[in-house]
Every structure is written in structure tokens, then in C-alpha cells.
Amino acid sequence: MNRVAVTGTGIVSAIGADVAAFTAALRAGRTGIVATPDGLGAPVTDWSFPEAVAGASTPLRRRALRSAGRSPRPVRVAVAAAVQAWTAARLTDFPIPGDRVGVVVAGHNLTARYVHDLRPGWEENPAYLPARFALHALDTDHVGTLSEVFDATGEGCTVGGASASGNVGVVHATRLVASGTVDCCLLVGALCELTPLHRRAFAVLGALAEPTSDPGRACRPFDRDRSGFVPGEAAAALVLESTASATRRGVPPRAVVAGHALALDGDRSAAPNLDGEIRVIRAALAAAGLAPTDVDYVNAHATASRRGDEVEAAALVAALGPGVDRAFVNSTKALTGHCLGAAGVVEAVATVAQLGGGFVHPTPNLDDPVEPRLRFVGPVARPADLRYALSNGFGFGGINSAVVLARTPDEG
Amino acid sequence: MTVFEVVRDSLLEVVPEVDPDAVTPGRTLADLGCTSIDRAEIVTLSMERLGVVVPITEFRDVNDLDTIVELLGRHV
Numbered sequence: 001m002n003r004v005a006v007t008g009t010g011i012v013s014a015i016g017a018d019v020a021a022f023t024a025a026l027r028a029g030r031t032g033i034v035a036t037p038d039g040l041g042a043p044v045t046d047w048s049f050p051e052a053v054a055g056a057s058t059p060l061r062r063r064a065l066r067s068a069g070r071s072p073r074p075v076r077v078a079v080a081a082a083v084q085a086w087t088a089a090r091l092t093d094f095p096i097p098g099d100r101v102g103v104v105v106a107g108h109n110l111t112a113r114y115v116h117d118l119r120p121g122w123e124e125n126p127a128y129l130p131a132r133f134a135l136h137a138l139d140t141d142h143v144g145t146l147s148e149v150f151d152a153t154g155e156g157c158t159v160g161g162a163s164a165s166g167n168v169g170v171v172h173a174t175r176l177v178a179s180g181t182v183d184c185c186l187l188v189g190a191l192c193e194l195t196p197l198h199r200r201a202f203a204v205l206g207a208l209a210e211p212t213s214d215p216g217r218a219c220r221p222f223d224r225d226r227s228g229f230v231p232g233e234a235a236a237a238l239v240l241e242s243t244a245s246a247t248r249r250g251v252p253p254r255a256v257v258a259g260h261a262l263a264l265d266g267d268r269s270a271a272p273n274l275d276g277e278i279r280v281i282r283a284a285l286a287a288a289g290l291a292p293t294d295v296d297y298v299n300a301h302a303t304a305s306r307r308g309d310e311v312e313a314a315a316l317v318a319a320l321g322p323g324v325d326r327a328f329v330n331s332t333k334a335l336t337g338h339c340l341g342a343a344g345v346v347e348a349v350a351t352v353a354q355l356g357g358g359f360v361h362p363t364p365n366l367d368d369p370v371e372p373r374l375r376f377v378g379p380v381a382r383p384a385d386l387r388y389a390l391s392n393g394f395g396f397g398g399i400n401s402a403v404v405l406a407r408t409p410d411e412g
Numbered sequence: 413m414t415v416f417e418v419v420r421d422s423l424l425e426v427v428p429e430v431d432p433d434a435v436t437p438g439r440t441l442a443d444l445g446c447t448s449i450d451r452a453e454i455v456t457l458s459m460e461r462l463g464v465v466v467p468i469t470e471f472r473d474v475n476d477l478d479t480i481v482e483l484l485g486r487h488v
Contacts (some may be wrong), residue, residue, distance in 0.1 A: 065428070066427075066428075069428060070425075070426065070453075127459060127465040128456060128459065129456070130453065131449065131452035131453040131456040132449060132453055135449070
């Protein structure tokens, strides 16, 4: 099995439209949550696709504009995040043959808002339905577009796991590289644009944060006063590559995927399951060859859901055991909102930034922790020498996931 | 705006890399680097802007600008 490194990261989010801006926002604990016409959210605003890809190499920029210039917004944002990761991995300067590069897109129901917004025009005159609708209405339009932009012709597909989709993507892409199916895999966690129907549906389940006069205080992961999650928009990208390929190309790994685990609860409901969560955390650590006391940092799933955070806190206490008082715990969703299908990839980018940057980011609004035994990062960032990080993701339908990232190949 | 101008502007929006001066009567869409899906998009956009509806089957096998302009023009 090949060892799998992260050689590039990219992100377009409410708190930063590139990795440098995103990392600065993490350090500052700056939240992207605001009041929007649809309700509380962390939207990507003031963003232009041509500007976002302006810094790419000329051939790459031209292909991006030609392939995705008229694509639905989630695809444009995905391409922009991918261009960042591709450039950071220096794949333009030191290329890999296209048929050795795979594409995995994490997330599903990615076109719901696109279809929803076309409905009024359709009611008025069906003849003006955009001619590319048959292509644009497919989630896999992301895959085809990314494949075209980067000339990536190895294996590719979308993968889904509700809010665990991002981690499912990390696992699938890691397996493609570990097995030698490809040398390199471009993974994108795709931006999820909620429709008013989806928002309403989450609210009906009691999953959404209650409206408040101070949007910045609405999302409160692990706080006793939390009321639910706030939807966030982001696309995030990782270039995952065999360490052998990275060495051949002379590109230093930013982190290594040391272990991972996926497991189901046998429960189609929205309820979290303590045993299922403990199981994947333990399995991911075991796959990485780590003891619970080796974990330096946990990027928790922590959406600020009432039941979800409580169960995750209990799962961490159980799975970390004697390591419970040494591993830092925070929630990136307090800053980015819950990026749903993209969340696991957003949080992988955040984790790589913290491993490399030697810090742990704040969890704003955590005034009264639900579990006093956990070592939560408080209102300000802390310097931290991190070697091993755990990133959790739990989805509706009993889909549990955990990924372990290590700072360098020697430590995985 | 003439029908030709509407079609030209729609074409340049769908395939922005085309040189605007190259979009002249007598050219085919294939000459200009357009795929069949680009053609469908150009025709749909042009119909919407002209406020006309032409059965999509009338454009089958049509690949030159003059015929597209003529078909659209009959309905304006």
C-alpha cells in the first residue's frame, strides 16, 4: 500500500477565498455567519470566478474559464478551490500523466438550488430552459468539468455520506492512491447551496440554530446554550498523492493521511449514535497505529446540534480515554458554518493549516462547555505543536467517519 | 438589434474565446469552434432574447449562422 500525502490544499469559504485568508481567519477566530435573506448563514459573497482563477498559469486559467465560465455556481467555486490546490501541489510545474490522476467529488444533491432557481423561468416559458440543463443538473458535472480543466483522466466519481461526505471523499481518494489505482487524486468537497425547502426541512427537525439579533453568537458548538447549526457555503480541495510520487516531483508533503474509518449505525434517522462514533474514532486511530494518548488535536464534527454535540463529546471522552485532557478540541463550523457535504474537506484543509502552522483555532461562543473533561480551545487561538490530528464527520442516516492526519510522513 | 447581432452576442457569451470579428455571415458554428451543445445553448439564448419560440427540431443538422438567423427571423 502506498502512503498518501496531502501535497496541496485549496478553499473558497465565507471566511476566506484562499488558504492564506482562510488560515488567517482561523487564527483570528473570525466567523462568517451573518443574517441573510434566507436566514442565518455563512455565504460566499463578493466572489468572482474570473478573478479567482486570474493567478493561475495561463493555460490552466484558459481551460478553467472555457470549461466552467458558464457553469452553475457550485461548479465554478469547486474549480477555483481545485486550481488553488493544484497550483499549491505544483502540478503545473511538475506534472503527473493525466491517466494517473483521479478526481473525487464529495457531496450530493449539489444541483438542488440550481434546479430550484430555474423553476420560475420554466413556469413562464419551458422553451428557454438552458440548453446545458441536462449536464448542469447532474452532480457529476463537477467531475466532468474538473477532469476537463485539469486533463485528469484516471478514475473519478462523486461520493456521498450526508454530512460525512467530505470525510467519505478523503477515504475514497486515499484508497485510490494507496492502492496504486492512481498516483494522485484531486478531491473536492463541493459547495452546497440550500433551497428554502431544505432549510425549512432542517428547521422542522430542530436542527437549525434559532434566529437571533446577533448572528455572530448564533452558532455555539459544544456550548450548553447551543440551539442548532448554521448552514455555511464552501468548496475545499485537496491534492492527495503517494509519497513516492511527491518525492519524485520534489514536492514536500503538507500532511499525511495516517488512518481512516467509516461505519454505519443501521439507522436511517438523523439521530447520532454513541457506539457508532466511538467505533470509527477507535478504528481510525488503530489504522494509524496510534494510541488514544497520541492524539494532539481533534477537529470535531460539532455542528452545534443539541443532541449531536452531546453525543460526540461523550464519544471523544470514551475514545480518547487517558488522552482526554491532552488533545485540543475545536469546531471549525463555529467559523465557517456547517458546510454539509463539503465539511470534511473544509475541515481537512483547516487541520492541515493548523498542523503546519503550529496553532489551534478558537471556538467562539463556547462559554459553558457541555463536557468539562475535554480540552476545548477557548475564545483565542493557542500555539500548539501538533503531530497527529483526528477529524470527525457524522451524517444523517447513521453514517460515521473519522480521519487521522499526521504532520509529516515520518510521523504517520 | 438585428437577429444576426443577437445570435452573435449569444455566441460570444457561450464561447468567449472566439474572436468577435470572426463571427460573420457565412460562417459555420463548427468553424468557430462550437460544439453541438454550444449550438443548442446559442439558439436557446437567442430565442429568449428575441422573445420567440422555434421548435428545437427545426435546428436539427443546422450548423451555419445564416440558417440560424433565418429560422429565428421567421418567428420575430
